[in-house]
Amino acid sequence: MTDSPEPAAGRVRWKRFAAIAAPAAVGAGALVFMTAQGSIASSFAVSGSSFKVSADSLTGTxxxxYGGVDASKDGAKHPVQISGIKSAQIRNMCQSVKVGPFTLRLTxxxxxxxxEATDLVLDVEQLNxxxxxxxIEIGRDASTLDKGPSGAQGTAGMFGQQASKIELTxxxxxxxxxTAGTFKLSDLSMKLGDECF
Incomplete structure (x- = not known):
C-alpha cells in the first residue's frame, strides 16, 4: 500500500475552510446585528478569544x-479596564479576530x-x-461615576475616572x-484578511 501524496503547499482545502469560517462568519454577523439593535445584555460570558480593534480616531462625550473582570464560559478570568462612553464617533475602524488558522476582519x-455608537462599553485588556x-476627574470612587452610560459604574472603593469629553487618535x-445601545456601522465590510495590527 502506498501513502497518498501530500497536498501542495499554499493550497486551501475549501471544505475544511468552509467548516471553520462559515460558523464564525454567521456568529460575527449575528453579533454585529444584535449589537446594532441594542439587544445584547451588558453582562455575558465572553468567548475564549480576545479581539483587536484599531481606529484613526475615536471622539466621545x-x-x-474603571477596572473589572470578564469571565469565559470555561471559568477563566480576564482582568479588563472597562471604558464607557455615552456617545461616540469612530473613524476608519477595524476589528479582527483569529478563527483557527484564519482571521475574520471587519471594517x-x-x-x-x-x-456612531451610543452607550458604548469596552472591556479592554490593552490600549495604545x-x-x-x-x-477629567481622576481617582473618583468607581461606584459614584455618573458621566457615562447608565449603569457603567464599578465596585465601591475601586479607582475610577471620568471626563466630559474624550479624544483618542x-x-x-x-x-x-x-456592547452598545446602538452601533451604526457605515461602509461595513466583513471578510477574511489580515489582523488590524
Missing amino acids: GFVQ AGTGAKPV ADAKFTG NVRQVAWAT
Whole structure:
C-alpha cells in the first residue's frame, strides 16, 4: 500500500475552510446585528478569544473608566479596564479576530460617515493611543461615576475616572467584549484578511 501524496503547499482545502469560517462568519454577523439593535445584555460570558480593534480616531462625550473582570464560559478570568462612553464617533475602524488558522476582519467608518455608537462599553485588556480628556476627574470612587452610560459604574472603593469629553487618535486595543445601545456601522465590510495590527 502506498501513502497518498501530500497536498501542495499554499493550497486551501475549501471544505475544511468552509467548516471553520462559515460558523464564525454567521456568529460575527449575528453579533454585529444584535449589537446594532441594542439587544445584547451588558453582562455575558465572553468567548475564549480576545479581539483587536484599531481606529484613526475615536471622539466621545460622557466617558468613564474603571477596572473589572470578564469571565469565559470555561471559568477563566480576564482582568479588563472597562471604558464607557455615552456617545461616540469612530473613524476608519477595524476589528479582527483569529478563527483557527484564519482571521475574520471587519471594517467600517472608512468613508465620509464615521461609525456612531451610543452607550458604548469596552472591556479592554490593552490600549495604545494618543489621548486628550476634557473635564477629567481622576481617582473618583468607581461606584459614584455618573458621566457615562447608565449603569457603567464599578465596585465601591475601586479607582475610577471620568471626563466630559474624550479624544483618542491612533487607537490600537485588545478587547474581550464590546456592547452598545446602538452601533451604526457605515461602509461595513466583513471578510477574511489580515489582523488590524
